[in-house]
Amino acid sequence: MEALKRSLIAAALAFAAAAPLPAAAVDAAAVEQLVRQAQFWEARNRPDLARDAWTRVIEADADHVQALERLIDLEARQGSAQRAAEYEARLRAVAPDSAALQRRAQGLPAGADRETVLAQARSLARAGRSAEAIAVWRPLLDAQGEPPPELAVEYYETLAGTDEGWSRAREALARLSGARPDDRRAALAHARVLSYRAATRRDAIRRLEALGESPSPVRADARVALRNALLWLEAGEQDRAAYERYLQSAGNDAEIAAKLDGLDATAQARRRAEADVQRAEILRAGYEALDANDLDAADTFFSNRLGSHPREADSLAGLGLVRLRQQRFAEAESLLGRAVAARPSLRGNLTEAIDTSRYWRRVTQARAARQAGQWREAATLFAAAVQQRPDGDSDVRRDWAEALRESGDVQQAERVLREGLRAAPGDAALIGEYADLLLAQDREAELDVLLAEADRRDPTMLREVRVSLLRTKAARALERNDRAGAQALLQQALAADPQSPWVRLDLARLYRDIGRTAEADSLLQALSETPDGGDPDTLFAQAYALADAQRWYETLIVLERLPASARSADAVSLQRRAWIQYQLQRAGQAAVLGEPGRAVEILNAAIAAAGNGPEHASAIAQGWQALGDPARAVAALRRAFAQRPPSAGQSIQYAALLLELNQDAEFEAVTTDLIQSGRTSAAQRLELEDLIVGYRIKLADRLREGGRIAEAYAQLREVVLRYPDQPRVQSALARLFTSAGDTDKALAIGRALVRSVPDDPVARANAIDAALAANDRESAATWIETARERWPDDPAFVRAAARLAEQRGSRAESLRLLREATALEDRVRRESAVPELMLIGSDGAAREGLPQPVFDLLREDGAESVGPLLPRAGDRGPTPAPMPLSGRRYRLDATLDQPRSPASTMRAGSRPPLRLQLDDGAATAAWPGRPAMRASAPTIDEELRRLEASVGAWASAGLASRSRRGESGLSRLLAIETPLDLVGPEWELGRLGLRVKPVVLDAGEVSGERNKLRFGTLALINGESDDLDQSADGVAVSLSYRVGEFSADIGTTPLGFEVESLVGGLRWQTRLGEASQLSAEFARRAVTDSYVSYAGAYDPLTGRSWGGVVRTGGRLDYAYDLDSYGLYVNGAYYGLSGRNVEENSVLEFGGGLFFRVVQSARHGDLTVGVNLTSFGYDKNLRHFTFGHGGYFSPQFFTTVALPLTWAGHRGRLDYRLEAALGLQSFREDGAPLFPGRASLQQELEEIVEFEPTNEIPLGYESQKNSGLAYKFGGALQYRVNPKLSVGGVLSLDNARDYEESLVHFYLRYDFADRSAEPGTLLAPDLTRGALP
């Protein structure tokens, strides 16, 4: 195709040359045509034809420069020098500047042809000598310096190799390739030229890639050029694709591959460089912030950097330095150490910082240990620090010395201080500490020398030392509780250094302690108004003062004024403490405002702020305690203790919580450990002892309630000795005295407590207890009244009111009050337990559809079922009520000698009955109505049951048979009495009782002459009378009434008796104290000694009756019962009268002692005693003749007896056994046969005078008698059920010529449950009415 094209062009040229043309146009056109033709042939390397063509050009235009130049060359190559010279001459004439001429001038052989030139030029170009090559090219250039067109590409490519020719060559080649788009060589040359310069190399690469892709003759050259360009290229990441494309097409090319690898390395290097720049910037910023002391910023820079580069030495070092500045020495030491490990070359730079960190880390740890009171550990750490830097901070040496002193090594402390002072003689801290040490050891002389030396060195410094000493002395004075001394010392310190905020702080603290709050505030106010008010020290002191006053918000505000640089670790610590405490206040306020949810939320914020550190655990525990959750408080402390052993203060707080939660064992362990550790300050020891006092009181109360009075006293005694002024101690002692029956002492304490702590309900309750026990009802009433006004919901005072009412005899009112107290206690109990909330069922309804009883059961305490249902219910029955100690006592009412008379009947005839006379007190184990001693107060339920039983109604029936041995019809007696009682319930206005008592008396028939002579007036008729049966029956009725301490009864002797009398009595019985009781009675009672004295007899001679004696008078009884022993006395005076019986009177006196030698709930009580009874009647009216009363009436009688009683109860059985042995003596005067009946006596005397032989006595002889007597008896009662009791009493009195026995069965039905009163014998009192 190309050949065809060329042929066509040649034909066209030939045709053109042959065709005729107009002269001018033909000439120019023909010349041009010929030029093209010549060039054509030259391009085809046909110089012969080219010479012909050029020759024709010359022929057409002789001055044609190009033709001349080419012909010179061609002719020269053809060896036609001549012709060449001709053409040269011609050319010189036409164009003297022609390049051909120049080339010739350069010595090219005139005949040198173009090929030679080209070969030379090419050779030079290949040798890289482009400039020389270009010079060689010159002959081939035209006048404009342009190469021949066919050589233009080559020329310009060569030209491009020169420094100055590249641009021209690039432009020319651009032109050429643009003009000849199909000329791949031009395009290649252009691209290659472009590849020579870095700026255009990437353009060249693109062009070469294109040339190398398509198949063409230049493809291989293009690939080569491309490879070169790629090799020359200063490649960047953007060129990676070109290299990869080349390698993909060219295969393995080591150089290009290396270039690509280099590209990767470059990228890495670049990234490293960038990273280095970034790192440098960050480090620079961090270190600049560090230099500017902007620690937060520096911290952020380095921390962030370490987040991504955790091992970067510079960042580790930077953060280490930040931590060092932040005084976080342990972290600093660690970070700096890691930095050196990461880059050992840093060691030199960081050694000092590491040493500093280590030093202060040790110091900080030592100070923390010191703050925690761990003095030995602190001393060890301080020692290590000082060893590291012997010439370090003198404060550290001082602190070391302090730790040594506190751990007991004073000598070492002194040595440390002396060493320090040798190195730094004028150091204020060391001098101060040394002065303090000397002061503590009272080495005043050495202290003076020290201060004088210090004064000589620096008076200003000495002032500080003196002020410090004064503060120290003041602190010690405070430890001794010498507040006045401390105040004086601090005032001196203030005078010495009025500007010292710390002195002001100390003094303000003292003022506040002693209640001079205004002055304390004034001092602090002055502190804030001083010119140094903004001074950090002043602000800090002010903050401490406010913190002392628990003004936490103000503390925080003052601390906010501290500049950031002054926010030391202490300041930060104080701020955190104040913050937490203030949050606790806020939580407390939220709670008070009724927002418990918010309270807990705020408390949780405080907990978060406190973190897990133990230092704030106390505050958090306080917070929970304030919210009423001591268990969480304990938990908070325990968590803290798990991390770090508690400080003494924390242990004390923990102990207090344990005490509150009744964790007694742990409390004892904690407090014992604290005491033994000796790590408590004086103030803490006081605090600890305060807790122990509380615990001792609790123990004492527990022991006291268990009846272990002596052990309780042992617990309390030391406490009382140490803290006699504490109201709670006094209260505890009062309780103990009350329980021990020492009521006077208890009451004395109670009175003092009411005066000293009128607002203390516990003290008030104790005082009331004491007053009630001491029977000081007036005080008790007053105190109860005010207490109930002040604490209306406190059941203790309602209960006290109930006790008072009972003491006043108003058992019904007492019952009402007790019920009120019970309701209050129930309410308190309910309120103290977490309320039972309502579940909501799946139907959305509360569990309220259950029947009420079922619902109630579910809500009962302890009713909740736990675990699987077992086949058999456990023993969940009600726990038997503890046996009240009072159960071991029994009432005196049911004594064996119930139908006691003022005197026993005298044996009929001349021998008087020698009954063993025992007083009530001797025959009984306790006084009626006296509450039994018991160490612990009965529970309110016990009280309730007891009172309910005591105010309940009852009915009883009895059958008593009393049999007295004696002379038939005279002193013999069989009395059968069947009292039927009905007693109503007790109301607040009292209670009524009705008794109907059928009585049958049988003395037998007066028989025998001797007896008949001693009966009535039968002596006047020599005893001649029949039908002298002495038996009678009747029914006695009586009505009884009792209100409070008073009781009264009125009734009759059995209606139907020969003589009927109105009888009754009025009785008042009161207690004078816990152990004392007094009773008084005015009564008119039947004298039941004999048939005559009781029923009255009929005298068949005179037709008149006589007898039916009643005694009317009063009696006083006093008893003092101290539980284990007691005494009693009594006195009485009665007048005695009867129908046709001489008037008589009697004065009685008695007393005795008793001892309860055994008191056992299981085995009963055994009581022994000694009793003295004495009485004397005005007249002896013992006999049965008219005018006599038939009752034993000696003029002097005394007996000394030793009674013994064993009483108790087992289960439902109550029992009592009695025995007494005595010695008695009496004297009775002689008596006329008919005393007070002078006419009868005169008539008798006349009869005797008239009939001196008969045996009719005129009277009765006087007599004296002494002898032994004894008495046995017993009572047994069985409770069929809580309301029904059956019982029997048996007794036997025996003396010389005297014997009386009594058998008494009874049945009693109570309308109330009496099971609360085991041990109480309920036999009816046969003497008085239905009410005992």
Add this chain to the structure above:
Amino acid sequence: MTGRLLGLCLLAATAAHADDEATALLEAGYVDSAIAEFEARLGSNPYDAIALNNLAVTRAREDDVFAAFDLLDRAARLAPEHPVIGENRATLRTWIMRRIETADRGSGVVVPEPQAVLPPPPDLWVP
């Protein structure tokens, strides 16, 4: 909307069954298991006021009264008209307040008279 309601109904039906189980566990004395059941129910539906109430009841039985109150607070916010929740919350609140009154005297935390609500404190310093 309808689909959402249907979903809630299904959830409620499932939850009701779970609630019955938990209640039965609680009544049988298996308090821990009951708590786990209630919490599981709340895990699937934290806005279940009934479960919140019942969990509060359980917590209260464990003497964890503040947790119980918090639960009741949440329940009351979700179901302010529910009488049982309201009553439970009022009952527990009254009891807590009474206990706070009693305990406050011995805690050592001095609470100023509530003349005005104490302002929030400044920021806690970061050591």
